[in-house]
Amino acid sequence: MNTDSITVNDVLQRTLFRNARVVGGKNGINRRLRWVHVLENLNIDKTMFRGGEMILTSGVGFQSEATLLVAYLQKLMEFNVVCLCIELGQYIQTIPDEMIEWANRYHFPLIVFTEKVRFVDISHDINSLLINRHYEKLQDLERVSREFHRMTLTSQGINKVLKLLYNFTNVQVLYLPIHGHPIFVPSLQANNQQELLDFCRERLNDLTALIPDQPTYQCKFKDKTLLFQPVGAMGQTWAYIVLISDHEPNQYEYKVVDSASISISQDLLRKQYIEERKLLAENVWVDDLVHNRIKNEDEFRSILGSSYLKHRKTPYHVCVIEIDHKDDLDHKTSAEAIETSQFHFSLLLRFTFEKNDFLPLITMKKNRIVVVALSLISPLPLKERLQRVFDSIQKINEVDLKTGALQYRMGVGQSYIDLKKAYLSYQEAINAVSLYSFYKKPIIYYDEIGVLQLLTNLRERKALESFINSYLGPLIEEDQSKGSKLLYTLKFYLDFNGSKQLAAQHLFIVRQSLYYRLEKIRELIGEDFMSSEKRLALQVALLGYQLLHPDIFSATPGGSESF
Structure with a gap:
């Protein structure tokens, strides 16, 4: 069908235009029309027009001077008006030659009515025609949209x-x-x-x-x-x-x-x-890779085929993404819906990694997605590209997916070259993502967690608790029995390098109260707690305690900062 709008020529065929003549700009009668206005004023500006209008006028309020009429016509052209219709009679008897010349030069239809006409009838007729045509086009659009989807x-x-x-x-x-x-x-x-x-x-x-x-x-x-x-x-x-x-x-x-x-x-x-479901089904070997179940080079060759030699020396990171579904809390989300959203997220990961010059090897189990991200040749540093991946995912997840039910956190292991070491990067990524409650941020790099690299390996063992108790045990017992907040005090006193003024300000207590707490701390853990070796041990113990109890300092007056 023809999707063109109504043209000036279409309007000229209407009954109400039987006595109309085109005196200028005949080459422009195929210009498309959007609306009809009656305008009886020479003083016009751009705010009065949207473009595509047919202007009707009897000339009341006009002056018959040719230069003024030509200037008026030029303004109409500038404002993208489609044509001008003038009723000849009491106010304008003839159209100046200069006006006709301008209309012809710029193919601007200049139409005159030689007999008296009712502009209200013309406006109603043409605007009704435009509205009806618009409605028909919307129906056609709806029909063709359905046909697109069917095809x-x-x-x-x-x-x-x-x-x-x-x-x-x-x-x-x-x-x-x-x-x-x-x-x-x-x-x-x-x-x-x-x-x-x-x-x-x-x-x-x-x-x-x-x-x-x-x-x-x-x-x-x-x-x-x-x-x-x-x-x-x-x-x-x-x-x-x-x-x-x-x-x-x-x-x-x-x-x-x-x-x-x-x-x-x-x-x-x-x-x-x-295709994503097929790839995930084919890549179950990635789970064997990150769990160190592939032991020799022959197994790698049989799995990767010709791409093995190409990627055997390619640097990579292992990324572990854990997904939470808020809807799970009220059991409104079906298992199928959860699986679909995870496949969607897996597909998004693949697109985004590839866009940033990575070859992603992806495996998925329950609410965890593991990506072995092989770095391809790129002018940008590897870590910068990784950050771009995560920034893009976060932005799309918030804006495009509009899934308030989907939350995720990511841990990134260190970079390795030999694929046989993927299990090391995987374990590092697991340790990093486990620190989400500690750092309260969605992306955690293992190589940025400092001394926590040691503490995360001790967290599941009694050694860490034993170490914490040996240095902080008396303070923990005192706080639990009397609510004295000695751990808070020690943490911020050490954070501010022994500055009593800054520690008191941060804790929102007067100095005398701080002196009393510090004296109690000396009494419980010894006078030498500010010596270099013991101070370091206390800071590590506090860090380990916060690792085991992530919210322990969150209620501190003035807020808390991880260290």
Whole structure:
């Protein structure tokens, strides 16, 4: 169908225009009309117009001086008015030649009524026609959108969507995937195809920031107007639909290309889900890798095949992502829904790692996803790219997925080269992610946790508790029996390098109270607690105690800081 709006020529065929004549700008009668206004004032400005209006006037309040009428016509052109209709009679008897000349020069339809007309009838007739046509177009858009979705469920769904898009818009359609062969509907001659493709790909270099959910990008190619509509999901752009037309696109073309893009995106995403499930099923060996169940080089060769030699010396990190579902708390989320959201998250991880020059090997078990992220050649440092991955995931999870039920935390092991050491990076990532309650941040790097590298390995053993009790036992007992807050006092006194003034300010107590607490501390753990060796031991013991009891200092007046 023709999706063009109502034109000036369409209006001229209406009964109310039977006595109208086009005295200037006849070459512009195919200009599209958006609305009809009655305007009886020479004093106009841009705020009065939105573009695409037909202006009706009897000339009341006008002056017949030619220069003023020409200036008025020029302003209308500047404000993107479609045409001007003047009733000849009491106020304007003739149209100045200069006005007709300007209308002809810029193809601006200048229409006169030689008999008296009722502008209210014309406004009602044309505006009703516009409203009815708009309603019909919306119905057509709804129908074609349903057809787009139906076609994506059939074989060669993308080709069918593109053909329907062409039939609806009657303009050249180009489907330009990021990876793969372009599709022209209808087909073009080879030389014309190549010229257009070269131009589009050059423009795509300027569209690197164009992602799904952003407005369609528009530019000129020779005498054509090109619309680039991204196709993709989860922050990834997989292709562009390009409309190549010889006119300025109308609102319906914008809407229908957006609908086609959504349908194709859903089709591609569905296929990506299927591929992701297949990859996860094939990559069960990754679980063996991180648990050190692959012992020799022959096993690696048989699993990785020809890619083994390529990646055997590739640096990598193991990342452990633990996912929480808030809905689990009230049992409203089914096991199937949880699994679907985790597959969705796994797919998002794969896209984002690949976008930042990683080869992700992914395995998933219950609420934990493990990624062995092999670093490919990139101008950016490995750790910076990792941070970009996590920043992108966090942003998409918050904005695009809109899943308030999905929360995650990540631990990142240190970088290794030999895949046989993946179990080491995995254990480091496990230790890092276990510190979430301590650091209260979603991403924790093992190489940034300092002395906690030692303490996390002791946490499951009695040695850490024994160490803490040997240095802090008397203070813990005193606090538990009398609520004296000696642990708080010691922690911040050591944090501020023995500054009584800063410690008292941070604890919101007077100095005399601090002196009393410090005296009690000396009495319980010895006078030498500020000696270098014992001070270090006390700080480590406090850190270990906070590791075992993450919220122990959270209620301290003035807040607390991890150390």
